[in-house]
Amino acid sequence: MKKASMILDRDYQIGKVDPRVFGSFIEHLGRAVYGGIYEPGHPNADEAGFRKDVIEKVRELGVPIIRYPGGNFVSGFNWEDSVGPRDQRPRRLDLAWFTTESNEVGLHEFADWAGKVGSEIMYAINLGTRGPENARDIVEYANHKGGSKFSDMRIKNGKKDPLGIKMWCLGNEMDGPWQMGHKTAAEYGHIANEAAKMMKWVDPTIELVACGSSSSQMPTFGDWELTMLNECYENIDYISLHRYYGNPTNDTPGFLARSMDLDDFIHTVISICDAVKGKKHQKKQINLSFDEWNVWYHSNEQDKEIWKREKWGPALPLLEDVYNFEDALLAGSILITFLRNADRVKVACLAQLVNVIAPIMTRKGGGCWAQTIFYPFLHVSRYGRGTALKAIVNTPVYDCADYEGVPLVDATATLGDDGSVTVFCVNRDMKEDFCLDLDLRSFGDLRLAEHILLHHDDVKAVNTEENPGNVTPMAGPGGKAEDGKAEIRLPALSWNVIRFEKK
Structure with missing residues (x-):
């Protein structure tokens, strides 16, 4: 059996883990909203049309914050369409997605659902086709107590108390030419600054x-951040x-190494x-919101076929x-990377939550089940x-096509x-x-409380509605712990959670 070691000390601390990292x-x-969280007439729907089985699964994950309503969608979205x-x-x-939006589920309905899942x-506001004035208005609508045009509109629409939304995204992926209202870094930085000023004047809290770069592979990456932040x-x-x-070439070792790219991306943005x-002689530190991350490549070809057949249809089954199983392993390494950078990565959003590149899947009129990536999260x-x-980790290494x-x-580890x-x-x-x-x-006298293992002999194994337990956690082989030392067996190609508690 191969050997690796880890040294942990209670004084070797990176920082507190912000719970919003699990957003x-x-x-x-696609079917994230309609047919995902919301399906009136489903046997498991509540009085508002929200699926209770999905609510239960989301609550199980313990998601403290959810980014909404987009994404690319938000760059052409008028928030007023979604209220009243x-x-x-x-x-x-x-x-953005060549579909038709009914606005049946809007801000009030989503706020109610968010309350149900905790x-x-x-x-996210529209800084693509709209600007600072609209950004100011939605903050007033959501957060101002009353006595103004938009706060009174909220009250008239059935919400006497403010929604109290405390985190706001200034647009989405504005560096991308695919984005409605795409801007240069200087253009975006200016409009984001003006929107930010006005939004905070309405609600200083x-x-x-x-928006940083939509990918570290963007040709403007680095320069975008410098110019925009300036x-x-x-x-x-x-x-x-x-x-x-993605892993389109079926290179499992290379695919599992991609979290190294993530680590480089994080450190580069921190440096900028x-x-x-x-340069600005500022005392304030800008932290990171990794508000879209996941594996995404399996559905690319099927989406092209869907658009050929059903362009402009409602709630198309996209993404x-x-x-x-190998996707779950990479998801685990991504989460490990966020923990290793907990001093600066304060928010992270698994994109997305239900049906669309998601840990939770549903069938219209049918069941709800957890995908493989559900479990590391x-x-x-x-x-x-x-x-x-x-953590000081000593382990053998390997080389692959993109990484050495x-x-x-x-x-990694948490206390x-x-x-x-x-x-x-x-x-x-x-x-x-x-x-x-x-x-x-x-850490004193600890006992080995639990070893949770996720493993499957087939890296391509998946969970389905018919077989939702194909890839699920089990008890790991564990090991021994005594006198401040422990030895734990890690099976080949596996995700492991080893929990130690005080005796």
Whole structure:
């Protein structure tokens, strides 16, 4: 059996884990809303038309914040369309996804649903086809107590108390030519700054996320951040990062190494933020909101066929990736990477939550089940809160087409407020188990409470409505823990959660 080691110390701390790192995303795209969270007439629908089985699954994940309503969708969206009497709301062509939006579910309905799942809203405003005035208006509508045009409109529409939305995205992926109202970095930085000023004048308590690059592969990456931040640094709080990964060549070792790209992306953006901070002699630190991340490639070809057949249809079944076991392993490494950067990554949104590149799937009129990526997210959301520890990991490495020195054991750990220690790790070795030696002496007398394992012999194994338990967590082989040391067996190609508690 191969060997790896990890040294942990309660004084080696990266920082507190912000619970919003376990956020997610619902866009008016595909079947995320209609046929996903909302399906009137379904046997499991509540009085408002929301599926109770989906609510239960979302609550299980413990998602503290959900980005809404987009995404590309938001760059052509008029927020006023989504409030007021439903029979008076307009149907609109959505140029982002070539579908028709009914606006049957709008801001009030989504706020009610978010309350049911225990989440706050991270609301994205349109800075594509609209501007600062509309941004100011929606903050007034959502957050002002009353006595003004838009707050009184909210009250008339049935919400006496403010919605209290505290986190706002200043547009979406404005660096992308595919975006409605695409702008240069200077143009976007200026309009984001003006919107930010006006929004905070209405409600000084809100936090704002400016659009960073939509991918580290964008030709403008780096220059976009520098130019944009130079325009709006003083009035924003976070910069966004988006990244999706695929495995079209079926290269599992190369695919599982892609979290190294994520780590580089994060560190580069941090460096740029701090460079602008220094240039401007600012005391304020800009942190990171990784508000779109996932594996996304399985559904690309089927989506092209859907658009050929059904362009402008409502709630088309778009972006419905069916996730396999290796996707879950990469999702685990992405979450590990966020924990390792917990001092600066304060928000992250798994994109998305239901049906659209999602951990939760539904069938119209039918069941609801968890995809493979559901489980690493569940585990880190449940056990990764507290303080991120700086783990010293010694592991063999491998090289692949795009990366050198890839750790075969990708691992990190958190310290819970109750003194528990949780280790998260992915064994990337395709064939061999590892013995992980842990040094835990600084934490006192700990016992091995649990070893949770996610493994399947077939890297392409998936969960379905008919077989939802094909790839699910099980008890791991565990090991021994005594005198501040532990030895844990990590099966080949596996996701592992090792929990230690005080005796």
